Amino acid sequence: MLSYINHSRILKLLINGIAIIALLFSIALSVSYGAVDIKLSTVWQAINSFNPDLSTHQVIQELRLPRAFAAALVGAFLAVSGTIMQGMTRNPLASPSIMGVTDGAAFTLVIMLAFFPGVSNLGLTFASFVGAGIAVVLVFLVGSFSTSGLTPVKLALAGVAIGTMLSSISSVISLHFQLEKEMSFWFAGGLSGTNWTSIHILLITGGIGMFLALIISRSITVLSLGEDVSTGLGQNNILIKALGIVTVLILTGAAVSIAGTVGFVGLIIPHITRFIMGTDYRWIIPSSALFGALLLVLSDVVARLVNAPFETPVGAITSLIGVPFFLYLARGSGGGK
Amino acid sequence: MAKPQAIKQKRYVSILILLIALLIMMFFISLSTGVIPISPSDVVKTLFNFGTEKQELVLFEFRLPGIILALLIGAGLAVSGVILQGVTQNDLADPGILGINTGAGLAVVLFIYFFQDTLSMTSSISAFIMPIFALIGAVFAAFLIYTLAWKNGVNPIRLILVGIGVNAGFSAALIIFQLKMDPQDFRQATVWLAGDIWSANWNFVLALLPWILFLIPYTLHKAHGLNVLNLGDDVAAGLGSKVEHERRLLLILAVALAGACVAAGGGIAFLGLVVPHITRRIVGPTHQRIIPISTLIGALLLMMADVIGKNVLAPTEIPVGIVVAILSTPYFVYLLMKTK
Numbered sequence: 001m002l003s004y005i006n007h008s009r010i011l012k013l014l015i016n017g018i019a020i021i022a023l024l025f026s027i028a029l030s031v032s033y034g035a036v037d038i039k040l041s042t043v044w045q046a047i048n049s050f051n052p053d054l055s056t057h058q059v060i061q062e063l064r065l066p067r068a069f070a071a072a073l074v075g076a077f078l079a080v081s082g083t084i085m086q087g088m089t090r091n092p093l094a095s096p097s098i099m100g101v102t103d104g105a106a107f108t109l110v111i112m113l114a115f116f117p118g119v120s121n122l123g124l125t126f127a128s129f130v131g132a133g134i135a136v137v138l139v140f141l142v143g144s145f146s147t148s149g150l151t152p153v154k155l156a157l158a159g160v161a162i163g164t165m166l167s168s169i170s171s172v173i174s175l176h177f178q179l180e181k182e183m184s185f186w187f188a189g190g191l192s193g194t195n196w197t198s199i200h201i202l203l204i205t206g207g208i209g210m211f212l213a214l215i216i217s218r219s220i221t222v223l224s225l226g227e228d229v230s231t232g233l234g235q236n237n238i239l240i241k242a243l244g245i246v247t248v249l250i251l252t253g254a255a256v257s258i259a260g261t262v263g264f265v266g267l268i269i270p271h272i273t274r275f276i277m278g279t280d281y282r283w284i285i286p287s288s289a290l291f292g293a294l295l296l297v298l299s300d301v302v303a304r305l306v307n308a309p310f311e312t313p314v315g316a317i318t319s320l321i322g323v324p325f326f327l328y329l330a331r332g333s334g335g336g337k
Numbered sequence: 338m339a340k341p342q343a344i345k346q347k348r349y350v351s352i353l354i355l356l357i358a359l360l361i362m363m364f365f366i367s368l369s370t371g372v373i374p375i376s377p378s379d380v381v382k383t384l385f386n387f388g389t390e391k392q393e394l395v396l397f398e399f400r401l402p403g404i405i406l407a408l409l410i411g412a413g414l415a416v417s418g419v420i421l422q423g424v425t426q427n428d429l430a431d432p433g434i435l436g437i438n439t440g441a442g443l444a445v446v447l448f449i450y451f452f453q454d455t456l457s458m459t460s461s462i463s464a465f466i467m468p469i470f471a472l473i474g475a476v477f478a479a480f481l482i483y484t485l486a487w488k489n490g491v492n493p494i495r496l497i498l499v500g501i502g503v504n505a506g507f508s509a510a511l512i513i514f515q516l517k518m519d520p521q522d523f524r525q526a527t528v529w530l531a532g533d534i535w536s537a538n539w540n541f542v543l544a545l546l547p548w549i550l551f552l553i554p555y556t557l558h559k560a561h562g563l564n565v566l567n568l569g570d571d572v573a574a575g576l577g578s579k580v581e582h583e584r585r586l587l588l589i590l591a592v593a594l595a596g597a598c599v600a601a602g603g604g605i606a607f608l609g610l611v612v613p614h615i616t617r618r619i620v621g622p623t624h625q626r627i628i629p630i631s632t633l634i635g636a637l638l639l640m641m642a643d644v645i646g647k648n649v650l651a652p653t654e655i656p657v658g659i660v661v662a663i664l665s666t667p668y669f670v671y672l673l674m675k676t677k
Contacts, residue, residue: 093498146674153494157429157673160501164606165666168659176653263505312513319509323502327485330498 012283015276019290023072026297030068031060033301038064062195070194071300071314072293073202074259077251079292080213080285082266083273087220087281088244091152092329095267096132096252098156100163102263104135105256106183107166114177121257125201129253131166136245138162153330190313191259191300198258209250213285216243221281262315264322265292271325295321349626352619356633360408363640367404368396370648402539406601407643407657408636409542409549411608413598415635416553418609419616419627420591423563424584428614428672429497432475432595433606436504440478441471441599443507443514450514465544468600475596478503479588494676541601548597553632556590560624563587567622605658607665608639614672 032038038056045051046060078096085094096102108131112119119127142158174183219240223230230237255262273288296314299321303314368380373395375383383392414432421430432438448470486492486499562583565573573580595609616631639657642664646655 142670142674153498154673154676157494157497157501158670161666161669161673164662168662168666171659172650172655172663175655176650306513307517310516312516316509316512319505320513323506323509326502326505327499330495330502331485331488 012277012287016287016290019287019294023290023294023297026294026301027068027072030071030297030301031064034059034064034304066196066199067191067194067300068297069199070202070258071191071297073199073206074191074255074262075265075292075294075296075299076289077202077206077209077255077292078262078265078296079269079273079288080210081248081251081255083270083281083285083288084213084216084220084244084248085266086270087224087284088241089152089155090224090226091155092271092332093152093156093267093326095264095270096248096255097163097261097263097265098267098326099139099159100135100161100166101132101159101248101252102256102261103163103166103170104131104133104138105129105253106261107131107170108134109257110170110173110179110183113179114173121197121201125205125254125257128257129249132249132253132256135159135162135166136249190303190311190315192311194258202254202258205250205254209247209254210289212243212247212250214282216240216247217281217285220244220285221279224279224281260313260315262296262318264318264326265295267329268322268325269295271329345621349620349630352630353633356630356637360633360637360640363637363644364404364408367407367640367644368400370644371395371400372652398538402542404640404643405542406545407639409545410598410602410605411635411637411639412553412632413545413549413594413635414605414609414639415612415616415631416556416628417591417594417598418611419613419624419631420556420563420587420594421609422613423567423624424587424591425496426567426569427496428676429494429610429669431607431610432591432599433604433608434497434504434610434669435479435482435500436507437475437478437482437500437592437595438599438604438606439504439507439511440481441475441596442604443511444470444474444477445600446511446514447474450518465540468544468548468597471600472593472596475592475599476589478507479592483588545597545601548593552590552594552597553628556587556594557625557628559583559587559590560628563624564622567624603656603658605639605661607669608635608661610672611665611668612638614668 028040028043031043032040038060042056043060043064046054046057047065050061051057081101082095085096085099086092105128108127109124112124112127116123139155139159139162142162143155146154146158170183174180219230219235222233222235223237223240227237230240252266269288269292270284273284273291277283277287296318299317300314303312303317306312306317365377365380369375369377373391375392375395379388379392380396382388383396388396417432418430421432421435422428445467448467482496482500482503485503486496488495565576566580566583566587568576570580573583598605612631612635613627616627616634620626620630639661642660643657646657646660649655
């Protein structure tokens with residue numbers, strides 16, 4: 001694992017401030033860049049004095065802004081999910097995509113689309129919570145029946161296997177009900193379909209999740225020191241873990257229902273954040289949200305650049321960024337001992 | 338001492354005969370089922386040239402190449418898995434999980450991407466060139482995984498984990514290149530990558546056949562080396578084996594088999610994982626026996642998966658790679674739970 005630097009409070013605030021400014025800039029970049037490049041001044045006008053007759057204003061209001069916001073929120077949610085998972089399990093490889101949670105969410109989404117085609121957006125979001133929950137339960141069941149306990153690496157492998165199984169079943173369902181197009185979007189991860197309704201869903205569900213995350217942040221700091229320490233300090237570990245899992249399910253479910261299975265954000269960001277921010281999860285959780293948002297907004301811009309004018313799934317971009325990091329972690333974690 | 342040996346030999350021969358019988362049965366089931374059912378007796382008639390024109394067309398142009406391809410790919414991937422598990426002494430090794438298949442797939446997609454104007458994907462020339470590209474990709478992937486997993490030796494679990502990472506990276510690169518293709522090539526590449534063998538025609542069969550016919554017997558010839566390596570490096574060196582040399586040669590065999598199979602049938606994961614385990618349960622640890630038996634079991638399983646994929650949700654056809662994944666992941670999880 002990476003070591004950390006102990007900063008003073010002011011420095012931490014400063015770093016977060018810089019991250020916020022960087023995020024605002026990247027959102028501006030995301031809004032102005034696209035099939036038609038729009039000047040930043042026009043963007044500002046479209047927000048401040050919206051004129052429905054101008055097509056550029058329409059594009060900004062209806063397409064670009066919701067997309068940029070959705071990228072920021074999804075990135076933040078995935079990063080916080082990963083942070084909580086890594087903090088609770090003390091497993092450097094824990095993250096929503098590797099543990100199969102995102103595949104689980106996509107799995108129930110396909111089932112809903114196949115059997116209840118008229119389902120509302122909110123219904124889809126709820127379905128993805130349930131699916132995320134199924135995957136978590138399966139992975140932890142495998143863990144508890146394992147002969148030599150659940151080492152970090154084994155947990156990751158179990159997650160990958162269960163994710164593969166769930167996504168294979170999803171493919172079968174989507175082939176049978178001719179949903180391949182919708183599915184390929186969800187499995188590759190993409191933000192092209194976002195609108196203001198997606199933002200509302202993300203804000204409502206994610207707001208609850210982020211609130212929970214902040215409430216338990218102090219307890220997670222203690223838990224990350226080890227279960228014995230946590231018990232010794234009078235914490236109810238089971239309660240905190242239950243709350244943590246619920247938080248992860250809400251945040252991951254919301255993110256997947258909007259953007260599909262975007263991998264590796266929840267793996268990389270927690271490591272980077274801990275490296276910069278130290279060990280206190282009251283700082284780590286908000287900062288990881290900022291960094292996650294920044295990463296996904298920028299990745300989304302890259303996804304549009306790589307093969308312009310066509311879109312590349314943003315999940316492919318985050319994978320390419322995340323894989324070297326994952327390999328570094330895989331080598332570092334001692335190989336399952 | 339001689340007696341149990343003789344009993345074992347007898348048992349081995351009877352298993353061999355049983356499997357061949359099952360394979361022939363499966364072959365006929367597979368030929369007679371599908372969107373247009375043809376009764377087994379009609380299948381036999383048609384094979385001997387007494388069928389109707391329509392039956393001949395369905396059997397010879399559509400079903401037979403696909404089934405023979407399934408047979409060859411199943412055999413090839415199974416033996417590839419046997420070698421990988423033997424050489425790395427790793428119960429969880431499989432060309433699909435390790436990312437060797439995706440490496441081969443990426444090379445093939447790059448090939449289609451750069452030569453899409455000059456060659457059509459199903460034309461006879463590209464059917465023969467594709468395995469070579471796939472082989473280059475597979476070798477590159479294997480080299481990358483082995484190097485990255487090396488840290489004072491190769492720990493089994495770390496190898497798999499690195500494989501998964503490399504796999505994810507290749508898949509991402511694949512998606513990016515696929516999207517740059519024109520829609521028709523894109524569709525073909527997508528279906529092919531999911532592990533699809535029905536678009537098969539005789540060209541693919543002819544392209545894969547020499548690889549399988551050469552590589553599997555050669556592996557069998559090298560079976561003794563596998564046995565020795567399985568005893569651990571020290572013992573192997575003590576017995577006079579050039580450990581690293583043997584290991585590399587066998588790895589190249591495994592990678593070549595996987596690459597050739599991917600070129601013909603797309604990415605079919607987990608088959609090379611499951612078959613060696615089943616085989617070892619039946620015939621024990623001797624590779625002279627494991628290799629023939631797993632060749633047969635691999636072929637049998639892939640034909641079965643193919644029949645299931647074609648019929649379970651008919652008229653929807655499920656790519657055989659997906660069927661194999663759904664059937665085998667529980668077994669992978671079971672093995673994982675047992676591994677220390």
